Amino acid sequence: MSMTVFFVAIVSAMLINNVVLMRFLGVCPFLGVSKKSETALGMSAAVMFVMVVGSILTYLIYYFVLEPNDITYISTIAFILVIASLVQFVEMFIKKISKKLYKALGIYLPLIVTNCAILGVAELNIREGYAADYGIGQGLLVATTSAIGAALGFALVIFAFSSIRERLDAANVPKAWKGIPISLIVAGIMALAFLGLEGIV
Amino acid sequence: MVQSTAKKKKAGNTYLTNFVKGFIRENPIFVFLLGMCPALAVTDSLETGLGMGLLVVFVLTLSNIVVSLIKNLIPDEIRIPSYIVIIATFVTIVEMLTEAFAPPLYESLGIFIPLIVVNCLIMGRATSFASKNTVLMSAIDGLGMALGFTVALMLIGFSREILATGAIGYGIYLPLPVEGSLFNLSYALFNMEVFVGPAGGFLVIGIWLAVFNAIGQSKQRKKEEDRRRWIEKKKREAAERKRKKAMESAGGSA
Numbered sequence: 001m002s003m004t005v006f007f008v009a010i011v012s013a014m015l016i017n018n019v020v021l022m023r024f025l026g027v028c029p030f031l032g033v034s035k036k037s038e039t040a041l042g043m044s045a046a047v048m049f050v051m052v053v054g055s056i057l058t059y060l061i062y063y064f065v066l067e068p069n070d071i072t073y074i075s076t077i078a079f080i081l082v083i084a085s086l087v088q089f090v091e092m093f094i095k096k097i098s099k100k101l102y103k104a105l106g107i108y109l110p111l112i113v114t115n116c117a118i119l120g121v122a123e124l125n126i127r128e129g130y131a132a133d134y135g136i137g138q139g140l141l142v143a144t145t146s147a148i149g150a151a152l153g154f155a156l157v158i159f160a161f162s163s164i165r166e167r168l169d170a171a172n173v174p175k176a177w178k179g180i181p182i183s184l185i186v187a188g189i190m191a192l193a194f195l196g197l198e199g200i201v
Numbered sequence: 202m203v204q205s206t207a208k209k210k211k212a213g214n215t216y217l218t219n220f221v222k223g224f225i226r227e228n229p230i231f232v233f234l235l236g237m238c239p240a241l242a243v244t245d246s247l248e249t250g251l252g253m254g255l256l257v258v259f260v261l262t263l264s265n266i267v268v269s270l271i272k273n274l275i276p277d278e279i280r281i282p283s284y285i286v287i288i289a290t291f292v293t294i295v296e297m298l299t300e301a302f303a304p305p306l307y308e309s310l311g312i313f314i315p316l317i318v319v320n321c322l323i324m325g326r327a328t329s330f331a332s333k334n335t336v337l338m339s340a341i342d343g344l345g346m347a348l349g350f351t352v353a354l355m356l357i358g359f360s361r362e363i364l365a366t367g368a369i370g371y372g373i374y375l376p377l378p379v380e381g382s383l384f385n386l387s388y389a390l391f392n393m394e395v396f397v398g399p400a401g402g403f404l405v406i407g408i409w410l411a412v413f414n415a416i417g418q419s420k421q422r423k424k425e426e427d428r429r430r431w432i433e434k435k436k437r438e439a440a441e442r443k444r445k446k447a448m449e450s451a452g453g454s455a
Contacts, residue, residue, distance in 0.1 A: 073293065
């Protein structure tokens with residue numbers, strides 16, 4: 001397997017099938033914690049960690065526990081439990097090793113459980129059929145790479161969006177459009193820009 | 202006797218207000234911005250919006266009932282994980298039922314059926330309402346909120362479909378009066394395909410939010426104006442009374 005597979009997986013997950021703007025996963029934190037670029041960066045760091053580890057774990061559980069026992073229909077329950085307990089574990093771990101990091105990321109971690117981007121990427125890794133295309137071992141690598149790409153895409157978009165919103169606060173917006181409505185229009189224009197990247201790979 | 206009927210009437214009223222509040226006053230999408238992911242992703246037509254809404258009706262009502270049934274059994278520390286398991290169970294049931302009985306809907310909703318688990322609306326109602334209220338109240342709340350969500354999804358889906366294709370839902374086109382005549386107009390001339398794509402979701406929801414904001418603000422302004430006018434009127438009356446009194450007392454002394 002050549003390196004191009006990984007490159008394609010990253011670029012496609014980050015830019016072409018961007019989780020927020022193209023797949024509409026994780027829109028709630030995208031609108032909720034993007035008022036300041038600092039909080040946006042904190043959120044995207046936490047998301048990146050949980051998304052990558054979570055998709056590795058869910059992939060392994062799917063192919064080594066659920067599929068051999070023929071109980072793939074409970075995958076949704078299994079995945080959300082894995083993600084919830086992973087978040088809990090990460091929270092305790094970070095609290096133990098670094099107070100500073102905990103202060104920076106702590107408030108975002110509980111929010112991540114209901115971030116549909118995490119569960120969505122875990123489900124997509126299974127639905128895209130990487131295991132069938134590359135074998136279970138190499139499929140894991142591809143799945144991990146695309147999770148990294150998706151997390152990078154989330155970080156890129158939420159950071160750009162929060163920077164725009166910081167400028168929008170000072171702009172003279174009509175009264176009815178203030179706040180969320182104009183932000184949604186901005187997100188729409190960003191999605192239009194990302195539409196232009198379609199067909200690169 | 203009289204008191205009890207009055208009480209009953211009042212209880213009926215609270216049930217009704219509890220049911221109705223999800224439609225406009227506490228609409229999950231347009232007021233609370235909950236459950237935005239499905240609101241953007243599966244509303245490219247009226248049909249898929251309605252389908253998604255009905256699945257949420259099922260899940261939210263049942264999960265609210267179960268959560269309020271066992272609210273006293275769950276320790277506080279593991280509240281959220283147990284709610285998630287309850288919700289995930291109902292989502293799995295719904296997923297299997299949809300796959301069996303409505304395969305086209307299952308295809309078009311795709312990954313967004315399992316993602317109902319992380320829909321903030323359902324989790325939000327479980328923690329903020331069902332864990333504190335009676336079973337009947339929670340069921341009514343879940344049904345009302347989910348129907349409000351459905352109406353909002355249908356509104357967004359309808360606007361996107363009509364802007365993108367000219368159809369009014371389920372692929373039905375209204376007859377265009379000038380079609381095939383002198384100007385040879387057709388819907389294809391006015392289609393804005395951007396609205397069926399990802400950008401359209403953001404734009405349409407943004408526009409609807411602004412419209413609702415504008416309506417709310419004009420109502421607010423009217424209320425304020427009415428209040429101001431009322432205060433002015435009272436002031437004028439008081440001044441009149443004062444003057445009259447002063448005149449009377451002046452006349453009396455003279």
